[in-house]
Amino acid sequence: MKRVLIACFLIVSVFSYAQQTDYVDFMKINSDIILNTDSLKIWGNSTVEFKILKSVDSIFMDAKKMNFHFELHNHDSIYYEYDGEKLWFLSRFEAGEKHKLSFKYKVKPKKALYFVNKNGEPQIWTQGQGKYTSNWLPSIDDVNDKIEFDLSVTFDKDYEIVSNGKLINKQTNDSTATWYYNMQEPMSSYLVALAIGKYNKKTETSKSGVPLEYYYYPEDSLKVEPTYRYSKQMFDFLEEEIGFAYPWQNYKQVPVHDFLYAGMENTSCTIFSDAFMVDDIGFNDKSYVNVNAHELAHQWFGNLVTATSGEHHWLQEGFATYYALLAERDIFGDNHYYFKLYESAVDLGRQDLAGDGTSLLNAKSSSLTFYQRGAWVLHALRSLVGDDVFKKAVKAYLEKHQFKNVETSDFINEVERFYGKSLNTFVDVWIKQKDFPVDAAFGLLQNESTFINEYLMVDCQAKTSKCKEYIRYYVSDEAKVKVISQMPELVTNDTFKHGFKVRQAISQYVRQIPKALKDNYETLLDDKSYVTIENALYNLWTSFPEERAKYLSKTRNVEGFNDKNVRLLWIALNLNTPFYQADNKQSLFEELVSYTDERYNADLRINAFNYLNLMNACNDTCKSNLEKAKSHHNWRMVKFAKDMSEKLEKK
Template sequence: MHIKNIFILFILLSTTVIAQKDFTTREYLDDPAWTPREHNVDFKHLLLNISFKPEEKKVIGEVTHTFVTIQKQVDTLFLDAPGIAILSAELDGETINFDIIPSGVVFRFKNPLKWKTQHNLHIHYEATPKKGLYFIGWDDPNNLSRKQIWTQGQGIDNRYWLPMYDEMNDKITSEVYVTFDSKYKVLSNGVLLQQKNDKKSGNTVWHYKMNHPHAPYLIMLGIGEYKIKTITSKGGVKINLWYYPEWENRVEKTYRYSAEMMDFFEKEIGVKYPWENYSQIPVQDFMYGAMENTTATLFGDFLFTDDRALLQREYLSVNAHELAHQWFGDYVTARSDAHHWLQESFATFYNWLIEREYYGQDHFDWNRRMAQINSLNASKKDDKQVMHSQSGSVRHYPKGAFVLHMLRQVVGRDEYNAAIKHYLQKHAYGNVDTEDLLTAFHETLGNSYDWFFEQWIYHGGEPHYKVSYSDVEKNGKKYHQFKVEQTQSVNRLVKLFKMPIKFRVVYKDGSKTDKTVWVENQYQEINIPAQKGKEVDFVLFDVNNNVLKDVTFDKPVEMLKSQALKAENMLDRYDAVKALSNLAVKEKMDLFQEIYNKEKFHAIKSEIVAQMA
């Protein structure tokens, strides 16, 4: 081997080592759902013609899948269809062979399909699904139950009643013809193009069509006896409110603020509602709260409330959550389950914003406190990060929402909104992963927020701060000194955290001094110059609890009493009341009575009652 060749080989090997060293997978805990499912064709359109024998719980369908091959040679095609009976199949009008296996069906083509060619696969089938599509009340011997048919496709259950590629990483337009008894109304995704009655058969054919692509798991049906009230938002979006005929008196209370929510989200998100219309339909025996099917949210009728039931349970929060999903989850959809937080955390955060509009700042802050408590409890079990398919609902919903709140606090509301608008518009009707969100912030604002995503999204855990306070003198000057130590166990999933934290010193004359400091080291001292001649009343670490954390901060009783009575933010007052729990009742009776009479928020009042009982 020549010296020149040896030198070239050395350079190539060195470059490879450097490239491997610099490459980051962003995955610190193995996740089986990290990689999107592979597929050899790109599905474009789904045309479904469906009818039912409800007493037999049977589905009778014909579906045509239009697809384009994305590999050079495609000689087979697999569709998810567990338990579905495939009666016949044709590719581009010619009969083809197929093999039914437990998980679905494999179609075998006579000749391999060429690369980048479009084809139509037509399938006749029957199914008696145990999942995905539910026949409610048709087997009730006493005829007391409502009679309904409805679907629940998330996570991957539409495959039990409709042979399809049932994954979130492919987007399709869909078109549905439903033939059913004219006594009942039918809802599906998109625009109702036609409602054709056949008096001879007593059936009606309902024709719905989606004009923009969405994920297959979002295809839905809702069938039952309903009436519909249509309202229009100020932005011009038609909202169809479905309800049981005998529950007309519940419509206003249940669906209150629906149009206003639409207007709020369009303004706050900065992107117009991305679909032609929006419907909401209650169903009996639903196993969850609600489901954000594209253009058609389906929810449990236990949320359909009258004046009295409204005191205990209402639909507003769920309504806002599912509407937010029309942007976050439907308009842009996670590429794989590892990025599920991009849907649920966003929907949760935005329903918090709606709740703040109608219930106030204290309610919003209490949502964050509940998220904090639940997140810390989850971390006692494991250190899984937000971006992991098996992180659990606490991290995908409230913790992720709190993380988005912190991100907005760090970058600024206007900057956050600009980045989110860019993220949505860039990936409109497409699939996204967490890197797409991070890139959107960089492209919009020019700053790298890798550090934030690394600690809050790609790693797990939360910071645990041990804080102390004292008055000190240095070089003849007096300071209020905070000592902050991060005490969480550091490992490959949990690191030291870097966050801006606001420190506050409140004086007895009512004045205050604030200082925001980036706390990022295991130990830091923060010195705030003392105001001459002023006596400290109380001090705060992380004013209004804007950082998701655990904190130990022992304060004198008199300081806690002042904080409980005078702190500006509800959470800071609540924390002081909570910290006084070990104080004898007689030593806090008068104070608590004053606070109770002054306070309006339920959490503080409840805590006082609990301590005085």
């Protein structure tokens, strides 16, 4: 293949004044991919179809740090140039032409696709948003070019391969298998997903007939029901509430090890952190319900209609947060809904007081602003225009802009059309101005929710006389939690009779346990909450040294969350209880050290490192694992490892 030396000049001349999307529309990317866990490399064979919109002499795809090999059959008039970041196609492209090109590539991705070690087993997953899919798949970083992606992926036949769209074929070879996925509609490149690992799956069907696939690790079969609880109900609810049929062929959810975020809404294939795989008890403390609903809502708001740029990011995060809240309201009721709105209004007010507030249209806004203020805008807007107008406008907005990109005015225009009045003032106050309209927000809450009115009335910092009464009866459990947090000394044996949240608050705020409460306090060790058990075990162990053996015996089989919060505390307390299980200390210590190994999840490792640091017991194995943690793919793990290393050096 001939290389074109004047390429750089041409490239600069065309794109200094316009977006590439004005000149070309990439329509389809078909890619065969082979992954290798030893070399951490990917080999791809892509066929790309595009249409020229305006005559141009060069177009590009994004492709980071790749090696290319070309087979431009019947296209000898098209030349290529690769600059390490972009793959350029050079020719006298004329408006209206359609092209189909093929090329092979090889890449060792720096980010966006991760090879991870899960308990000694390889697992592979992707994160496109914020990282760029073009680190492993030549594609288009600009979200404004929507493309139909069809991936076929080859890997060890003992693993499951999950990607966007529908699995249309699976071909097994000697040691490998190729899985063929097919999409029918276009999407932005950041939504391309791939997850490979050892999985089983459970399938349900939505009311409208969409297959819902819940993936899980084979060892987690008991966690499937609590983790995915309400999935179908939320799916059916959102389809009905949004008024626009779910736009993709199916909906898959895949937990992965050491994910970078809580979840990511890849089209028809949400990937989420396996820390949300919870058992019946974990469900009460740390359920997947909210993340589940949020990523599902993005399948419409973000994936079907995508913000043109960061200024309109709230059209994705604000909508996903709001619709997740509506789905939760359908399950947990109005009080839950208003309490969450109340909490976010408090956070937004604090952000403004700290001087960190921004307009919702500022691309550099905090997550709090994009997510929570965005959700508040929709709540306030609906209160203003009414349910009927709001729902009609949302539906029309999706119909008009489906599979395209949107700006804030596209949505507001639809609402104004059905409302019949200008929304300029609303937009200024709720969306454009720097400060969150906190008074207006509280006004709405007080108007709409007696539950919130009561909660606001209960305040033991302002007036203490009634708090003794509040904690006994009258008020909601949320308000009782507030009283306990402000005046833990008011807790009596009666207080233990209240619900789960109240009992958890006791474990959190009553740390030095009065003798009179001892019997009731011990019952907290049986609560269906790993947070409560962890708090109660520690507080009982410190408050009643003579009973330590009893508390340790009672909790010896409790593991806790994915980060083994109860187990690690139990080991630490055991090691500090000399007379209890004296022969067992060495093996328990080794167990604690073993959790710092890279085959465990980052939360568990951080937890184990913290305990070892606290006990001044980070030995050579611990130190060597800490060193390795510095090159982990998750920045939280890296930051933790660097900070702890520094502290160790100073000791």
